[in-house]
Amino acid sequence: MMMRIERMMRYKGFEMPTAVKSSIGASKHVGDEAKALGVRKVMLVTDKIIYRAGLIHPIEQSLHEAGVTTVLFAEIAGEPDTALVAEGSRRFKEERCDGLVAVGGGSSMDTAKSIGVEAVHDAPLLAYEAAPGKKPLERRIPPLITIPTTAGTGSEVTQWAVIKDPERKIKFNVGGPLIAAHVAILDPELHVSMPPHITAATGLDALCHAIECYTCHYAQPITDAVALLAIEYVAKYIHRAYANGHDLEARHGMAQAAMLAGLSYGSESAGAVHAMAQTLGGMVPVMHGQCVAAMLVPVMEYNWLGEPEKFARIAQALGVDTTRMSVNDAAQAAVREVDRLVRQLNIPTLLEQGVNPEDIERYAQAAFEDPQTVGNPRDIGIEGYRWLYRRCLGLEPST
Numbered sequence: 001m002m003m004r005i006e007r008m009m010r011y012k013g014f015e016m017p018t019a020v021k022s023s024i025g026a027s028k029h030v031g032d033e034a035k036a037l038g039v040r041k042v043m044l045v046t047d048k049i050i051y052r053a054g055l056i057h058p059i060e061q062s063l064h065e066a067g068v069t070t071v072l073f074a075e076i077a078g079e080p081d082t083a084l085v086a087e088g089s090r091r092f093k094e095e096r097c098d099g100l101v102a103v104g105g106g107s108s109m110d111t112a113k114s115i116g117v118e119a120v121h122d123a124p125l126l127a128y129e130a131a132p133g134k135k136p137l138e139r140r141i142p143p144l145i146t147i148p149t150t151a152g153t154g155s156e157v158t159q160w161a162v163i164k165d166p167e168r169k170i171k172f173n174v175g176g177p178l179i180a181a182h183v184a185i186l187d188p189e190l191h192v193s194m195p196p197h198i199t200a201a202t203g204l205d206a207l208c209h210a211i212e213c214y215t216c217h218y219a220q221p222i223t224d225a226v227a228l229l230a231i232e233y234v235a236k237y238i239h240r241a242y243a244n245g246h247d248l249e250a251r252h253g254m255a256q257a258a259m260l261a262g263l264s265y266g267s268e269s270a271g272a273v274h275a276m277a278q279t280l281g282g283m284v285p286v287m288h289g290q291c292v293a294a295m296l297v298p299v300m301e302y303n304w305l306g307e308p309e310k311f312a313r314i315a316q317a318l319g320v321d322t323t324r325m326s327v328n329d330a331a332q333a334a335v336r337e338v339d340r341l342v343r344q345l346n347i348p349t350l351l352e353q354g355v356n357p358e359d360i361e362r363y364a365q366a367a368f369e370d371p372q373t374v375g376n377p378r379d380i381g382i383e384g385y386r387w388l389y390r391r392c393l394g395l396e397p398s399t
């Protein structure tokens, strides 16, 4: 009880700097949205696969019809690093762009946000890392429109960009309301070509954002509200989106789930799954969503004791009938339900993803130092992370 009162005493706020627009075909409105933001020349930030698939053409056309000139930066391949951001911001300035449109997954959107940071600040992105001793952002990024082509990261509405620092071999965060997109456009038509394994991995990443943000110390009623609906939507739509990529209703539901889960961050961070995934992302070429999906259940096993009532409520949001269960039984039912989901969606194990059990000590140390450790619902130290990585790698039995 003491803890809950302490949490109520923590000074909290919720800002939503991003206008959210959505419909089937919504991305065709991008030209009008850019014009309304007063931009004349945008840098289109996207990845090579999306560019080659032609998803970008109707977006370019809409911008051109609205009288907005475009400069293409289709250089994203894998997880973005500081060099890629520097290259993008150099071109942004050279071409005298005054706005950004990001089309893609988290990598494209986070790169666009980061290019925006370097476009309006004198120091490189690293100077603004969310870490002790670093500077806060000073200026709003240029007008940014995010158009996600996956339903997962929620970067379209989050106040974070996650970028790799190749020197330290870590991923770091830059954040706050000044980095958020001005407009997010959710168009499920752009999601239909996503293959099943990407649908599964990104969808479970969204579920993980909602579960971690709902149960972490930073949670507040407004983030609880969006997190719970995100969990409900994932439970309702992820199987359909996975099994039938052209099910537009399911794609719409998953796009909304990812956005709502992104909002559940508020201005804060997630918890142990993301501390562990961000750690691995800097050291091993894992795909973020897959890595998160493979670690979500072991972390829930560890964490439910810290917030049993909230984990019981997650079970309800996942569709479990908890009426005859005790709070603790219902909390554990949430863990089992997510485990079932991860198995049904064929998520590869961490071992299959190339994570090396011999490096557990290094991973545990780095995860403990990750800022996302701070809000985790159950106290965790290096020993806890050691156990979690061992459990994820099949070296500890399930609890």
Ligand SMILES: [Fe+2]
Pocket: 153, 205, 206, 209, 274, 288, 292
């Ligand atoms: Fe994530």
